[in-house]
Amino acid sequence: MQKKRVVFNYPSHLVDQPVISKLVKDYDLTVNILRARITPKEEGRLVLEITGKRSGLEAGFRYLSEIGVETQPLAQDVKWYVDRCTHCTACISVCPTQALDVDRKKMEVSFNRDKCIACEICIPVCPYQAMEILF
């Protein structure tokens, strides 16, 4: 089993198509929607966590690219600027996944992008503009 966190860019003509259910049914994937947004131009943007067999994932992604859905790994979109981070820990009590975490002995903060779900909760909370999400 493999797990991938990805961002989907949907062209407008696909917004009302059963793309996700096809992923689930035809490729035996589990899809967990972390975030979803439709822009004013009717393009869709989804952050998903997809779990399944390697072969299913590969075939699923091939299907997506054939129908015109752009995909990219989520990690690219989230940035922790370590130089701007003061290790204040303001974000620690609100980050739901402990992607932002603190070593309590040193009180040193670290960011683990694999755990981040791009929920954006840390953005208004960080007083030093150390977190950035291009979404």
Next chain:
Amino acid sequence: MAKTIEEINEKIRKGKAVVFTAEEIIDVAAEQGIKKAAQEVDVVTTGTFGPMCSSGAYFNVGHTKPRMKLGGGRTCLNDVPVYTGVAAVDFFLGATAMADDDPRNKIYPGRFSYGGAYVIEELVAGKDVRLTATAYGTDCYPRKELETFISLKDMNEAVLFNMRNAYQNYNVAVNLSDRMIYTYMGVLQPKLGNANYCSAGQLSPLLNDPYYRTIGLGTRIFLGGGIGYVVGSGTQHNPNVARTEKGVPKMTSGTLAVKGDLKMMSPKWLRGTSFTGYGATLTVGIGIPIPILDEEILKFTTVKDEEIWAQVVDYSDAYPQFIPGSLGEVNYKQLKSGKIIVHGKEVPTSGLSSYLKAGEIAQILKERIETGKFFLTQPVELLPSVDSGIVYKPLKERPIKKHH
């Protein structure tokens, strides 16, 4: 056996001063005992790195040709207005000042991504900022308009002057209401969703000298990466609050007014800071050396996080409505563990003041003293302490009758 500041400075000159940070001294004293440690140790260094709103800087930018009187007109640095109600080319920039066209909280919560504090950080980083001014013109100062780039090195004087910094202890902020609130203590989640504190605890300067036995007007300090001085107690300095048996205030109490040459400082230790929905502020790095003149002073510096208590305050109602009272007391060991109990509920905690950076400051100050780059001063006047009779007053409003 008591020591004097002069004796300690002599040891610093010879490279023989024994210096520990306020964190290290805890173990040193536990091993050696208070008596021995007080003899061996010369200085304990403290540190803090947190948002301090009552900060700012004053500048003298030099005279233009023809001359111009900035006062009475309007002057801005990067569109942030400065206070010009002094002589012709002197002005003061406050950390929380913001441009007229900043949307503030019009779209709530506002971002407050720029302000006076950011101008200070940029200047200290050596960057050019835009100085723009309009004035009314006089016979001796005829010029009425000015637009120029300026940097710190172009100015005659640039002085950080903070009228209230380094609060001795602070509230722990929570939110009892059922909506998210945006405060100077950060974003507070509804229904006790989180608790934010703001102190370096056992590393914090005034918590290591709770009765101000060594700190006062003239104390040389680490300020913003350079050298500064304590110039007296800060505004709202309030020594007369409830204290623990060991004398540590259990709530906001003492404060410092500090100044220092901005040209010697570093953007690493003066950071523009934005509190969503609240405003911009300056995060200031301060480190204060505590001369170990006798056993009592040493003992004070061994204060531990678990011996420093703070009050949990509701920022959805009690704080804004100025209703006194506390939801309970917690100590900094609990706060730093990541959770506290409030009203029987486990609440996750977050800091606003960086303990990691506070430790770095105490370490830098320690090294500067050990290597003979930093000498201690004898304050001219200590901060007012518990015998001062200071009473911290709210504003008593006396309504002004309107005449028609």
